[in-house]
Amino acid sequence: MLKSMTGFGIAEYKDDERTVRVELRSINNRYLKVDLRLPDVLQSFESEIERSIREKINRGTVLLNVNYQSLRQESEYVLNSERLKEYYQLLSGIKKEIGSRERISVNSLIQLPGVLQKGKNREEHADALLSLCVSLVDEALKKMLEMRAVEGRHLGKDIERRKELILSILDKIETRAPDVVKEYSKRLQGRLASLLTGIAIELTDSNLCREIAIFAERCDITEEISRLKSHLYQLQEAMHSDEPIGRKLDFIVQEMFRETNTMCAKANDSVMLKDLVDIKTEIEKIREQIFNIE
Known part of the structure; x- marks a missing residue:
């Protein structure tokens, strides 16, 4: 069953604490390319989220956008006061040992490692958020694949119709082919008769047959x-x-293009050439549709 590379899917989750919205779009590409746009809290899980997409998609550019909004007031950073006190006591002791009168500022202490830390709630909810995000990606992916399948059926019907049209034109060309040789034979005999009028030259049937055979070949x-x-x-x-x-x-x-071009080069008949041009037109339209197929 044909599948289009164009599709769209969306999934959303909302409760009293958060809102998560996942959007998936896919467009044409000769290979598979996944472009993820994730909130900061999910950046470290990019490979896990991308893997769930690559397991079900083979070709196309897939654009994933995850919008996450926390409805709770959470501080992104928290102050580790115990670590700050340790730094202060350590630096105060060193000041006494070396006799320094330099003031220890809070601003300088905050910049030391471990004083400002990521909020624990954010870290604790990261795994749960990942699980929810993957579930929503699967839901959106299912909708997108359904859309791609529907579009693929439409593409298949169009390609099938054009294929049948090409076959009917080929049948017409096959029927026409013997008449081309016969018409050439009549034109050749008439042309020679006109050229040789009043000239004492006689062409044998074997000469004519050889010329016609060369043309037919x-x-x-x-x-x-x-x-x-x-x-x-x-x-x-x-x-x-x-x-x-x-x-x-x-x-x-x-x-198919290669064979049609060869026929165009060989054909010595205006009617047949017109039919071959029609075939090339239909093949080109089929190729345009195939650009959309996974």
């Missing part, structure tokens, strides 16, 4: 049609795979 596109049909069947088969097949489809489309 030069403009024969039977093998290219067969290979293009084969690529279309491969495209159809890949679209029903449960695995991410965006890159595989991209390769198949490149081969």
Whole structure:
């Protein structure tokens, strides 16, 4: 089943103490890129949160935004008064030993290690917040994947329709191919008859047959049609795979372009060239859709 790389999911939690809102967006990318925007309290858990996304996404740029708001009044830092007293007593003792009269300021003591510390409540709630955040990410991810699946079905229907159109044009070209040689034979005979009027030169049927055979060989596109049909069947088969097949489809489309360009170079018929241009147009539209497939 095809999956689009474009999607959106949102999940939110709110109680008397906090509000957490998770938003997930995904856009096209040839590879997988995860961009996280986390609050400070979750910065150290970036790898854990990213891992939960990478387990379920294979291609695309995924943008995660986590908005966290605490409804409680918490100080970000607390003063460790016991540590401050230890520093003061230590420095006071040294002052007496060396006979210094320099004043010990509170500002200088606060800058010493361990005097100002992160609020314990913030640290205690970090693990719980991580668990809640991962749960919300999974919920938002589920919604985003559902959206990607719905979009993937629409892409699949469009690709299927264009594939059938290409097959119908190929059938038309196959039917037209023998007439191209016949028309060339008539034009060649008429042209030669006009040029050789009044000239004592006679061309044998073998000469004409050899020239017509060379033309038929030069403009024969039977093998290219067969290979293009084969690529279309491969495209159809890949679209029903449960695995991410965006890159595989991209390769198949490149081969379809290659065969069509070869046919355009060989075709010596205006009607056939018009049909081949229509095929190239449909292949290009398929490629545009494949850019969105995971």
